[in-house]
Amino acid sequence: MDSTTILHAVDSVFDSELEFLTELVRHPSTRGDEQSAQDFVASELSDRGYELDRWQIDINDISEMPGFSPVIGDYENAVNVVGSLRSRTRSGLSLILNGHIDVVPTGPLDMWDRAPFDSCIDGDWMYGRGAGDMKAGLASNLFALEALKHLGLRPAADVFFQSVVEEECTGNGALACLQRGYRADAALIPEPFAEKLVSSQVGVIWFQVHLKGLPTHVAYAGSGANAIEAATLLFEALHRLERRMNATERRHHDYADHSHALNLNIGKIAGGDWASSVPAWCIFDVRMGVFPGQNLDDVRHMIEETIFDAARNHSFLARNCPEVVYNGFAAEGYSFKDDQSAAARAALAALDRAHSLVVGKPLEHEAITATTDARFFGLYADTPALVYGPRAEAIHGFNERVDLESVRRITQSTALFIADWCGLEEA
């Protein structure tokens, strides 16, 4: 099949792709509320003849697997959707096309120029929470296959279209796909990293720090007995740890020139009940990055040591030792670059060919400072995982948006990559 024909086929289905994406962004799939979006995806897959698998994640099934992240709360609404497209000939290499359906909270609505889930196209961009991260990727995965179908073709190997939950807090959605038995010769995850291949990704640990102690009427407020102000001391100590962890000699080689790859973020805080009561409690949520290859237990140890050391020198905290609670990401770093397997090299070469044909330039690589679900495939299933997706802006921010021409190009590259990696057969 001539590659130009495939590129044109993507153009032919691109309006439908934008319709699909517009509708998908309108489903406000924040954590715990992914059902309507998954319903929509499942129905689109069924209509197109995919073999549908839809299941609720049971923590008991995955909690002993490597890569599992602890979660507080239940998984009543954590439902994965996988559509399988089976090949008759199975002459090529199989492929997982993965994307996550969950999106992060919107933050204050008045910071958005329009309602975050009221997706709309303005010029070259589609706006909306999740438009970039990563519903455009889900759309690209589906419509790369649609483009081939438009030509009367389909992959000559099994392809699994995965729409998973929990990417933004644990990765347990992707992990549950492994537990369910989904395997392939490679995985592609179109996370929005501006048409570059993610060569490495950091790991992420989430933890909460709980402070609690004896309060009093503010009339008797003494220095040091305020749980909210005690928290700020720990912020400083944690930022000192962050600086140490980013030190040149500690860096993974793919981050050698990155002066601050590991970000520590104080992301959320709540404390106190009453302006005139000295606050007895404060809870804050932290996200910390780690390099590929770093042992998470070692990092947890450093975090706890940092907090407890700082606490020992503080009048309030010394008497009321902080508690560290891990509730969310326990994600190791992953370096695709370090995977020297023949499969990884072959997958990279195929993607490079596809990208170069579409963009006219070789594929650039980037070591990113975030995590993705790629680690599950790469670290725990011996499956090279290519993270390669469109250009987006303000992901996790306000007025999140995705560049639609980059979505078109990613869809084209993906269709070419499928044709190359899986081969094609008649639909």
Next chain:
Amino acid sequence: MDSTTILHAVDSVFDSELEFLTELVRHPSTRGDEQSAQDFVASELSDRGYELDRWQIDINDISEMPGFSPVIGDYENAVNVVGSLRSRTRSGLSLILNGHIDVVPTGPLDMWDRAPFDSCIDGDWMYGRGAGDMKAGLASNLFALEALKHLGLRPAADVFFQSVVEEECTGNGALACLQRGYRADAALIPEPFAEKLVSSQVGVIWFQVHLKGLPTHVAYAGSGANAIEAATLLFEALHRLERRMNATERRHHDYADHSHALNLNIGKIAGGDWASSVPAWCIFDVRMGVFPGQNLDDVRHMIEETIFDAARNHSFLARNCPEVVYNGFAAEGYSFKDDQSAAARAALAALDRAHSLVVGKPLEHEAITATTDARFFGLYADTPALVYGPRAEAIHGFNERVDLESVRRITQSTALFIADWCGLEEA
């Protein structure tokens, strides 16, 4: 009437007083939830033949009065209760017996040895949120009158028993009593200051600081863009202001030897939505004390100047100017000691006599570092307001408790004071 007889009469009704107090503490009258406690008080007053007045506070009625504090939210459940005991003879001086029904939040329940509203007596103490601050005072007010009734007597002047809401956040409950027309020759408020007379009280300003700005994915976290961490910079600036405001040369004379009468309390905080999103917003609540005589507008100006000055030197805050919102106490300080009127001197002398008879020592005075509703009577109704109540511990804290023998003594002093100030007539 022989004073010993009155003291014994208090002893006779003291078991009933403890029953009343035990029941009153069981009504969890935190802000917005005072109804069941007020129902109970109203029914106890009705049963005893008081003329009952019960009304919902209408902000429109009081918002233009001096002493009004702004409130966010509605007053749907802000209901005052006043029971009037009219004299036939009106030969003595009239009296307001005031107390507040509202209590501050409990904080984390697991910090309490037993449930905060499950009042109980253990040894010399009654435990429970509000037991000290100030339901024991309400009980004392009522049972001082009950003791006289036990002797077949009642005050020879009108006495108004007031159970008001909103003391812990605005004082608008006491203000509404003024608006309703209640006036007397003196007021007594048995706030729990350990059987001392409050010679002066500080004023209190509540304000919220709202921070909001552009967040981003934590992968791109840069220094200074974090609303939660930006807040901590303002904490420091506000504490510098606090130190300046407590400087020797700025002190009211009744606080000349008090090195830190004005406490600034960061009492509550909330910010951010997601551990892996740089927080775009943070709101914190502050309580600041002011000296008697200090102009609140001047203090507000200093607060705003402090915040805006600090903001100008901070990369995030300079671009996203903090907003200061006043929502709660706009309370001036009040010095009973500065009231040189004949009425104030007479009231003090009468209380001193009563106290000395009960305790065997002269009444001690204390300039306190909190506010009370006394300011409304003293500043805006030309009514000397005696703040004099039992000994309590851990008010606004955990395991709040009141010393029951001190409650007995305060009830006795109050009964003697009524007999002296109002005179007595046959019931």
